[in-house]
Structures are given as structure tokens and as C-alpha cells.
Amino acid sequence: MTDASAPTDLSPAERAKRAAAARALNYVETGMTLGLGTGSTADWMVRLLAERMKAEGLRVIGVPTSTRTAAQASALGIPLSTLDDAGWLDLTIDGADEFDDARRLIKGGGGALLQEKIVAAASDRMVVITDPSKHVERLGAFPLPVEVVRFGHETTARLIARVLDEHGLGGRRIALRGGPSGAFVSDEGHHILDLHLGAIPEPERLNTALNVVPGVVETGLFCGIASAIVVGYEDGTARVIGEQ
Numbered sequence: 001m002t003d004a005s006a007p008t009d010l011s012p013a014e015r016a017k018r019a020a021a022a023r024a025l026n027y028v029e030t031g032m033t034l035g036l037g038t039g040s041t042a043d044w045m046v047r048l049l050a051e052r053m054k055a056e057g058l059r060v061i062g063v064p065t066s067t068r069t070a071a072q073a074s075a076l077g078i079p080l081s082t083l084d085d086a087g088w089l090d091l092t093i094d095g096a097d098e099f100d101d102a103r104r105l106i107k108g109g110g111g112a113l114l115q116e117k118i119v120a121a122a123s124d125r126m127v128v129i130t131d132p133s134k135h136v137e138r139l140g141a142f143p144l145p146v147e148v149v150r151f152g153h154e155t156t157a158r159l160i161a162r163v164l165d166e167h168g169l170g171g172r173r174i175a176l177r178g179g180p181s182g183a184f185v186s187d188e189g190h191h192i193l194d195l196h197l198g199a200i201p202e203p204e205r206l207n208t209a210l211n212v213v214p215g216v217v218e219t220g221l222f223c224g225i226a227s228a229i230v231v232g233y234e235d236g237t238a239r240v241i242g243e244q
Ligand SMILES: O=C[C@H](O)[C@H](O)[C@H](O)COP(=O)(O)O
Pocket: 037, 038, 039, 040, 041, 042, 094, 095, 096, 097, 107, 108, 109, 110, 111, 112, 113, 116
């Protein structure tokens, strides 16, 4: 069903993101503790959530997955808690950079993958909000973000290269995320290495292997975590893959 309340001046891409966010809010019930994702699609979800809280008296407590989302949610009047104070969450709604038919994801394009993965893992359900441009047959066209400690990060990159070799991904480019002003630093004070893999043959195996490399904090591969993926379309409709 299209959403008649959607602003008419949005680009097609924004309409799709908004449609996914609006549909995902159907999973939210009053009294829930809710993980709030990060990114441009999650941004829509936080905005629409705040609107529903004002318009319908919906009550939730949010646990943000980044300083960016925390600032947005608190500016919109959404009550927040820390993950440890909340303990366990009913639901997390978050975006993704890629998804496949097995509901596996690549996340971390915005650098928030670590808090996002911890929050999603501590939730009864994770609902992903996305659009058709992020659907892939095989994960890996989007460079895989891997969060690493700053100490010895070049050495960590070399150790990662060895792992890639063992997984048939030898010679792939590993880039330290950053720009002219320096390397990117995550909310937790780490750097991010973007692994340009092209295609990942076995995401679960690669995730496990990367996570035991000294210096690696977490990868952007989310396997077996998302319970549903809501795909929004530019005509304002959305469809759900997985748990309805
Ligand atoms: O670190 C950022 C997150 O994993 C985002 O959820 C992901 O990058 C998708 O963001 P967007 O909705 O802006 O495409």
C-alpha cells in the first residue's frame, strides 16, 4: 500500500527509504525497547517513529547504535537508554549496504557496524530496512568494512590479507577508510579497513576467520541476525522478506 502522507518532493531513492522505514514501524508496539539503527534509511525510521510517538501516543525507549543516531533521536524527543541499562531489546530496526536471499548483510558503510552488531545481537528481532538497489546474488560488491584497533592496523591488514588468500580472495584491495584529513575513527575509537572483495564465496566462514585475527574488532558481515528485510520501493510500497 502506498503512503499518502509521504512528502511529494522526495527523490525516488528517498521515497524508497521512507517506504521501508514506514513499513518497518508496523513491528513496533507500545512499551517496546527498540534498537535504533544508523544511516540514511534508519534516519527516516527515527523521524517517522518520533512522528508516531507524538501523533498516536506510542511509547518506546530507544537504544541508539551511534552518536549520530543518539543526537537525532534525542533532538526529536525519543527517550533513550544505554544498551546495558536496557539489558535486552524487543526489536532493532536498521539499514544495510547489501543483502542477499539468505538475509545475510553487509553493514558499516557509515562506520557504525560495531555498535549495530552488538545491539542487533541483543535484540529479540532485527528488522532491516532497505531498497532493491542493495539486493545482491552474492555479497561482496560493496566493500566489506572491518573495524580494527588503531594499534598496528597496517599489520592487521597484512594478517587479513593472509586470511583472504586462504579463502580464495588473494590479492584483493584492502583500504584504510579516511580522507585528506586522516583516517576515519569510529565511535569506539577504532579504524575501518574496507575490503574490496567483489564476491564473498562463504560469508559465515569468512566472518569467523576474520574475527579471530588479532586487531580485528568486528566485521560488517551480519549472518543469521536479521529476522526480516523490508524492501521499500519508490512508488511508496514495501515488501517483507522473512518474518512478517
Ligand atoms: O554504518 C552504517 C550502517 O551500517 C548503515 O545502516 C548502512 O551503511 C546503510 O546505510 P544507508 O541506509 O545510508 O544506506
